[in-house]
Amino acid sequence: MPATASAITPAHALKSPETCVYVGDCREVLAALPACKQGKVDLIFADPPFNWNRAYDEWHDAMPEDDYLQFTYDWLDLCVDALGPTGSMWVNIPDDWAAEIVVHLKQRKLKMVNWCIWHYRFGQNTMGRFINSKVHALYFARDSDKRTWNADPILEPSDRATTYFDPRTHAKKEGRNGMRVPMDVWYGKFWGRIQGNNAERRANHDNQIPEVYLERVIRACSNENDLVLDPFLGSGTTCTVARELQRRSIGIEFSAANAKSAFERIKAGPKRVKHAHPTQHVSAIFAPRNVRNGGSQVAQKKC
Numbered sequence: 476m477p478a479t480a481s482a483i484t485p486a487h488a489l490k491s492p493e494t495c496v497y498v499g500d501c502r503e504v505l506a507a508l509p510a511c512k513q514g515k516v517d518l519i520f521a522d523p524p525f526n527w528n529r530a531y532d533e534w535h536d537a538m539p540e541d542d543y544l545q546f547t548y549d550w551l552d553l554c555v556d557a558l559g560p561t562g563s564m565w566v567n568i569p570d571d572w573a574a575e576i577v578v579h580l581k582q583r584k585l586k587m588v589n590w591c592i593w594h595y596r597f598g599q600n601t602m603g604r605f606i607n608s609k610v611h612a613l614y615f616a617r618d619s620d621k622r623t624w625n626a627d628p629i630l631e632p633s634d635r636a637t638t639y640f641d642p643r644t645h646a647k648k649e650g651r652n653g654m655r656v657p658m659d660v661w662y663g664k665f666w667g668r669i670q671g672n673n674a675e676r677r678a679n680h681d682n683q684i685p686e687v688y689l690e691r692v693i694r695a696c697s698n699e700n701d702l703v704l705d706p707f708l709g710s711g712t713t714c715t716v717a718r719e720l721q722r723r724s725i726g727i728e729f730s731a732a733n734a735k736s737a738f739e740r741i742k743a744g745p746k747r748v749k750h751a752h753p754t755q756h757v758s759a760i761f762a763p764r765n766v767r768n769g770g771s772q773v774a775q776k777k778c
């Protein structure tokens with residue numbers, strides 16, 4: 476592990492909003508940062524190494540299982556302690572470890588708000604079992620009643636509006652004008668794995684998360700000027716999107732080279748997410764229902 480002495484000095488930093496990138500083992504950095512020790516973090520997004528033997532520059536991603544679980548519990552505990560009274564914590568994790576993490580966070584008295592799924596196409600091909608096409612996005616809060624939650628900035632067009640043309644979606648009583656809070660399975664345009672010639676892709680970063688994923692999490696679970704923390708910064712997606720959305724942020728990354736690259740990205744800004752324009756892509760999977768009634772876009776039957 477790197478020396479603790481350097482752990483509380485950011486390797487890279489920007490102002491307005493304050494954005495700090497620390498290089499080191501997150502277990503050491505989290506234990507040293509005043510905001511974490513004092514429980515002042517508003518939102519945590521953690522996308523840890525999955526122990527899949529991925530090439531993460533310096534981090535060895537193939538621990539014995541017991542060691543990996545102990546590592547996981549250690550950083551989870553530090554994150555729980557860092558979370559403020561209205562705070563939320565998200566963990567992006569595959570099937571292998573989701574159950575252990577859920578049980579651990581419940582034992583630590585966090586409240587589970589949603590167990591979301593990030594669904595993507597083009598998982599690793601195999602004939603031996605079903606092809607992986609998801610990661611779990613676990614949404615926990617310190618207090619589910621007091622947690623920061625903003626529905627309006629993340630609304631998306633509902634299937635009733637875009638597929639079934641149901642007039643009730645535009646009823647004044649509903650007040651959402653054909654929009655709804657997204658469902659707990661996330662997919663669609665710009666939600667695929669970041670690979671190939673994807674415009675967001677950063678060289679030498681494995682397992683980069685789409686910007687729109689972080690946009691949804693950050694808009695829903697924090698407010699402007701809140702403090703967002705990512706203990707496994709990787710290519711810098713969390714801090715890049717947080718900064719664009721006017722949140723303060725802390726990113727921690729074990730590899731100095733990754734941290735430097737992430738900081739370049741943070742300075743350049745996101746490719747897709749813009750502060751003034753939340754993404755509102757249609758997630759309906761069926762084509763619009765045949766329109767009857769002389770071309771009127773009002774369905775004859777209720778859906």
Ligand SMILES: C[S@@+](CC[C@H](N)C(=O)[O-])C[C@H]1O[C@@H](n2cnc3c(N)ncnc32)[C@H](O)[C@@H]1O
Binds near residue numbers: 682683707709711728
């Ligand atoms: C799955 S990637 C994160 C990807 C990131 N969400 C993104 O969108 O680019 C995990 C990252 O955590 C870093 N890492 C692994 N162990 C770490 C530790 N103990 N402390 C801090 N960073 C660590 C790895 O170097 C890698 O860059």
